Amino acid sequence: MKQPIIALLTDFGLSDHYVGVLKGVISNINPNATMIDITHLIEPQNIRQGAILLQEVYPYYPKGTIFVAVVDPGVGSSRDAICIKTSKGYLIGPDNGLFSFILANERSYEIRKIENDKYFRRPLSATFHARDIFAPAAAHLSKQDIFKTLGRKLKRIGVSWNTVLKWSDESLVGEIVYIDRFGNGITNISKSEFKKANKTSQRVKLKSKEVSMKEFFAEGKKDELIAVWNSSQLLEFAVPNDSAEKKYEIKVGDSVEVSTL
Amino acid sequence: MKQPIIALLTDFGLSDHYVGVLKGVISNINPNATMIDITHLIEPQNIRQGAILLQEVYPYYPKGTIFVAVVDPGVGSSRDAICIKTSKGYLIGPDNGLFSFILANERSYEIRKIENDKYFRRPLSATFHARDIFAPAAAHLSKQDIFKTLGRKLKRIGVSWNTVLKWSDESLVGEIVYIDRFGNGITNISKSEFKKANKTSQRVKLKSKEVSMKEFFAEGKKDELIAVWNSSQLLEFAVPNDSAEKKYEIKVGDSVEVSTL
Amino acid sequence: MKQPIIALLTDFGLSDHYVGVLKGVISNINPNATMIDITHLIEPQNIRQGAILLQEVYPYYPKGTIFVAVVDPGVGSSRDAICIKTSKGYLIGPDNGLFSFILANERSYEIRKIENDKYFRRPLSATFHARDIFAPAAAHLSKQDIFKTLGRKLKRIGVSWNTVLKWSDESLVGEIVYIDRFGNGITNISKSEFKKANKTSQRVKLKSKEVSMKEFFAEGKKDELIAVWNSSQLLEFAVPNDSAEKKYEIKVGDSVEVSTL
Numbered sequence: 001m002k003q004p005i006i007a008l009l010t011d012f013g014l015s016d017h018y019v020g021v022l023k024g025v026i027s028n029i030n031p032n033a034t035m036i037d038i039t040h041l042i043e044p045q046n047i048r049q050g051a052i053l054l055q056e057v058y059p060y061y062p063k064g065t066i067f068v069a070v071v072d073p074g075v076g077s078s079r080d081a082i083c084i085k086t087s088k089g090y091l092i093g094p095d096n097g098l099f100s101f102i103l104a105n106e107r108s109y110e111i112r113k114i115e116n117d118k119y120f121r122r123p124l125s126a127t128f129h130a131r132d133i134f135a136p137a138a139a140h141l142s143k144q145d146i147f148k149t150l151g152r153k154l155k156r157i158g159v160s161w162n163t164v165l166k167w168s169d170e171s172l173v174g175e176i177v178y179i180d181r182f183g184n185g186i187t188n189i190s191k192s193e194f195k196k197a198n199k200t201s202q203r204v205k206l207k208s209k210e211v212s213m214k215e216f217f218a219e220g221k222k223d224e225l226i227a228v229w230n231s232s233q234l235l236e237f238a239v240p241n242d243s244a245e246k247k248y249e250i251k252v253g254d255s256v257e258v259s260t261l
Numbered sequence: 262m263k264q265p266i267i268a269l270l271t272d273f274g275l276s277d278h279y280v281g282v283l284k285g286v287i288s289n290i291n292p293n294a295t296m297i298d299i300t301h302l303i304e305p306q307n308i309r310q311g312a313i314l315l316q317e318v319y320p321y322y323p324k325g326t327i328f329v330a331v332v333d334p335g336v337g338s339s340r341d342a343i344c345i346k347t348s349k350g351y352l353i354g355p356d357n358g359l360f361s362f363i364l365a366n367e368r369s370y371e372i373r374k375i376e377n378d379k380y381f382r383r384p385l386s387a388t389f390h391a392r393d394i395f396a397p398a399a400a401h402l403s404k405q406d407i408f409k410t411l412g413r414k415l416k417r418i419g420v421s422w423n424t425v426l427k428w429s430d431e432s433l434v435g436e437i438v439y440i441d442r443f444g445n446g447i448t449n450i451s452k453s454e455f456k457k458a459n460k461t462s463q464r465v466k467l468k469s470k471e472v473s474m475k476e477f478f479a480e481g482k483k484d485e486l487i488a489v490w491n492s493s494q495l496l497e498f499a500v501p502n503d504s505a506e507k508k509y510e511i512k513v514g515d516s517v518e519v520s521t522l
Numbered sequence: 523m524k525q526p527i528i529a530l531l532t533d534f535g536l537s538d539h540y541v542g543v544l545k546g547v548i549s550n551i552n553p554n555a556t557m558i559d560i561t562h563l564i565e566p567q568n569i570r571q572g573a574i575l576l577q578e579v580y581p582y583y584p585k586g587t588i589f590v591a592v593v594d595p596g597v598g599s600s601r602d603a604i605c606i607k608t609s610k611g612y613l614i615g616p617d618n619g620l621f622s623f624i625l626a627n628e629r630s631y632e633i634r635k636i637e638n639d640k641y642f643r644r645p646l647s648a649t650f651h652a653r654d655i656f657a658p659a660a661a662h663l664s665k666q667d668i669f670k671t672l673g674r675k676l677k678r679i680g681v682s683w684n685t686v687l688k689w690s691d692e693s694l695v696g697e698i699v700y701i702d703r704f705g706n707g708i709t710n711i712s713k714s715e716f717k718k719a720n721k722t723s724q725r726v727k728l729k730s731k732e733v734s735m736k737e738f739f740a741e742g743k744k745d746e747l748i749a750v751w752n753s754s755q756l757l758e759f760a761v762p763n764d765s766a767e768k769k770y771e772i773k774v775g776d777s778v779e780v781s782t783l
Contacts, residue, residue, distance in 0.1 A: 024582030060285030076738025216337025216387030321546030477598025477648030
């Protein structure tokens with residue numbers, strides 16, 4: 001039988017030994033594990049960025065996938081190690097907000113604290129729980145359904161960042177939450193909000209200046225700042241064949257308004 | 262039976278969610294897919310660089326390999342999505358020149374437009390065809406020979422960049438086409454041109470200055486700019502244990518002349 | 523039967539074709555090979571950094587693992603290509619010091635020169651032995667136990683860098699050997715030295731200035747430079763949620779003293 005995929009997202013970078021250690025630990029427990037790197041280049045300790053990227057890739061993975069996500073500035077302190085069973089598969093990592101965007105869209109899920117030291121790597125370090133707790137839990141889970149034996153059930157996650165955007169008159173106000181490699185600015189404004197409200201988006205403003213909406217990138221003119229509904233149905237700012245970050249100095253936190261008039 | 266390898270080359274970078282999404286989509290269609298990353302660090306939208314690197318790795322992969330190459334500034338516009346069956350395996354991506362260097366060395370091949378929406382991911386976005394068209398086509402092809410059902414046959418690729426170097430008297434003139442991580446400058450002058458013409462390369466000039474030819478890197482002196490026939494039989498400029506890019510300011514486009522006298 | 527893992531560590535970077543070529547060559551010889559990337563971002567030609575990272579990941583991999591490590595400024599010169607059989611698995615690469623830290627902790631091992639050209643890729647290049655010698659040797663070894671047929675037995679490795687730290691009165695003196703992505707400074711002082719000597723570490727000095735020891739990162743105060751025994755039991759300098767490299771300008775080579783008083 002095909003084993004579930006273990007998909008990895010961390011801020012460990014690609015230059016150090018951390019990712020290589022993780023993969024060694026997983027292979028050691030389950031030599032048949034199929035590991036996929038989502039990314040290891042989350043900005044060091046930027047939990048929110050990790051949460052955004054995890055939410056972006058989550059829908060595309062097959063049922064049964066075990067996500068291991070580690071952006072963990074509080075490692076060794078009192079934050080819990082958790083495993084969440086969702087409709088798709090499992091989420092494993094620190095309880096610091098990393099999974100809150102995903103959970104906001106899940107109807108039902110079960111959270112367990114990872115505390116059964118039968119699954120820990122020994123000696124347990126105070127600084128590398130990815131190696132000693134998260135990777136072993138994922139590797140054991142990929143071999144056998146040990147979810148209920150990981151530890152006690154938790155009622156809710158400890159840190160939740162889900163923010164619901166609010167309508168103000170006929171407009172929805174959000175912000176740029178992420179700048180990608182191409183210099184495109186991705187916002188937290190989703191097309192689905194307009195569907196839900198039975199409204200049609202008509203005008204887009206970035207820091208109070210109107211921006212032209214297009215169907216796809218190549219439709220824009222050279223050097224023109226445009227807005228599109230991107231492949232995740234989020235509003236995104238771009239410059240065709242160029243970088244909106246460099247050309248228009250867009251940045252994370254810039255306010256965005258989409259109105260229906 | 263062993264499934265074919267799906268080898269990925271893109272300009273998506275390693276920091277964003279794009280590569281993680283691709284791999285999720287492929288795994289979802291074919292949970293047994295074997296994916297190999299060639300590189301995801303092609304300079305954003307630099308199609309020519311993508312074409313050079315794809316050509317460099319192509320000969321080393323086993324028969325049956327499915328190459329997915331995406332450097333796609335024209336996504337959403339009228340450029341075709343294509344799949345090419347070659348003597349080795351399959352090439353999948355936008356019809357924008359990415360495959361032209363490989364095809365220049367292939368005796369026979371068949372090109373199909375990818376237009377059968379049975380294989381598309383829905384809803385089809387205007388900005389992420391790698392996710393909605395190329396990855397699904399590759400994943401389906403890795404399970405079953407669906408090549409002929411992808412779409413109509415095309416006579417030729419739409420964009421071809423293959424350039425044939427010309428002899429001028431007793432010398433072959435080309436240029437530096439790529440600078441690698443070590444600061445070495447790789448040219449488009451191949452040793453095979455000299456064999457074909459029954460000639461022997463004797464002298465190398467970079468921007469009209471003579472450069473000494475060596476057998477291997479370690480043969481050069483400290484700080485010396487040398488030329489070698491590299492592992493792909495292309496002329497390459499290097500400085501032993503150092504960077505020719507930094508020491509001698511070589512760059513893409515610098516003219517190179519190899520003469521037989 | 524499950525095949526052994528081939529774990530790759532190089533200084534080839536992730537932007538060029540070199541890693542993609544390696545993986546193609548291995549797949550071509552063994553289509554069922556399981557390859558894991560440790561890292562390809564060793565600083566170009568920094569053999570010592572490669573040796574440190576290889577030593578860090580080595581303990582975590584399963585028995586049978588074949589490590590291919592290539593940081594090879596002397597490629598094409600007289601340095602040997604070697605394969606070492608250890609208690610864990612195999613080490614393959616140039617004989618230039620890359621494996622010396624691992625071997626210092628191995629009780630017994632056997633070294634073979636890789637010289638049987640039956641396993642070479644032809645034509646053999648002078649500049650890319652990873653492709654023509656190391657990768658093919660690893661791929662063949664992953665299919666069948668051909669260790670003894672690789673070439674003659676060597677008595678010892680040609681270059682060994684293992685340095686034994688010495689006690690000076692009641693203190694052990696070492697240095698920072700590596701700065702990681704988080705700006706933490708990792709030293710060559712191991713907790714095990716204190717156990718061996720039946721002593722307890724008490725005070726840490728970095729460039730003669732005392733630094734406070736903590737159990738884990740989150741125990742330090744904001745902006746405070748702290749020392750911890752890291753997850754590999756090596757002394758490490760860090761600033762909680764920040765970079766010690768940026769805040770305190772720590773760097774490779776900085777002297778470190780740990781005393782028992």
